[in-house]
Amino acid sequence: MTATTLANDRLAMPLPATIAEAIALEMERDPTILCIGEDIGRAGGVFGATRGLQDRFGEDRVMDAPIAEMGFTGMGVGLAQAGMRPLIEIMFVDFVGVCLEQMYNAAAKIPYMSGGRQRMPMVFKTAGGCIGSAAQHSQCLWGLIAHLPGFKVVAPCNPHDHKGLMAAALRSDDPVVFIEHKALLLRKGRDFRHHPDVPDGAYTLPIGKAAVVRKGTDVTLATLSATVEHALAAAEDLAGDGISVEVIDLRSVVPLDTATVAESAAGTGRLLVVDEDYLSFGLSAELSLRVLKTLGLSALRQVERLAVPDVPIPAAITLEKAVVPGPEMIAEKLRQMAKAA
Known part of the structure; x- marks a missing residue:
């Protein structure tokens, strides 16, 4: 396969596949990273952004959870306290209200309440934005989450940034809420007005740099x-x-x-x-x-x-x-x- 063919294949890769690639590269690099969420394992995520990860890393590191956001978000908090780096997928950002207690009063506050002795390396991966799905499934809510001190809040716009910022989020010692836009996840291929080339290997982008x-x-x-x-x-x-x-x-x-x-x-x-x-x-x-x-x-x-x-x-x-x-x-x-x- 030529370099041109590889470039064309990568250009045609849809955004969810790029996100899955970013997570996979970080899971290969760091065995403490694991993923928990609804339909993220066998189904590969509602948008396909975790497709293939369970086959590659097994059910112990990519776990399908029941519809119990408070429960598996709490599991993530405990895992982070125990030295793991959990990625917790909340299917839609509209559902953060179900588990806000664990997010706001545990993940965001424990580092402060412990005087910095207890870190909270967690990623809350979720999808937001308007796609014609009415009042309960069409919100962004990054302003709501940003109002709660203790979180980093990320919302990229193209595949290059999704990959680099996801890697940075998974390496962060602070809790990161990573909001993917539903409309971007549903796009076919790389139909983006702003689309920097996406490198093959792992890379990070600084969180907080426009x-x-x-x-x-x-x-x-x-x-x-x-x-x-x-x-x-x-x-x-x-x-x-x-x-x-x-x-x-x-x-x-x-x-x-x-x-x-x-x-x-x-x-x-x-x-x-x-x-x-x-x-x-x-x-x-x-x-x-x-x-x-x-x-x-x-x-x-x-x-x-x-x-x-x-x-x-x-x-x-x-x-x-x-x-x-x-x-x-x-x-x-x-x-x-x-x-x-």
């Missing part, structure tokens, strides 16, 4: 996860109107890379934060204020936010599109900012 994925001069647009794709589409649209948009992929909510966003906004003079999570008390307000505090209140001509209004996600896909920021909604907001300037 990436500038499109250069621009007129406005800075900061977002993360699947909305990066929407932002890039909107930026391409606006380029036809002579408006140059710089797009920043935050990659994580905690740590939040304010410095990269502030540096960009200082050059463009305008900032738009777009978030698929809810508007109030969330990422868009937090990042906007941090940038203003960094640069000073008079440094920017415009600061705007675009996020899901404070309503449950509707069941009808047409109504979902009316509340969730997509390419058209983002482009319209950018045009409004340009007219007001």
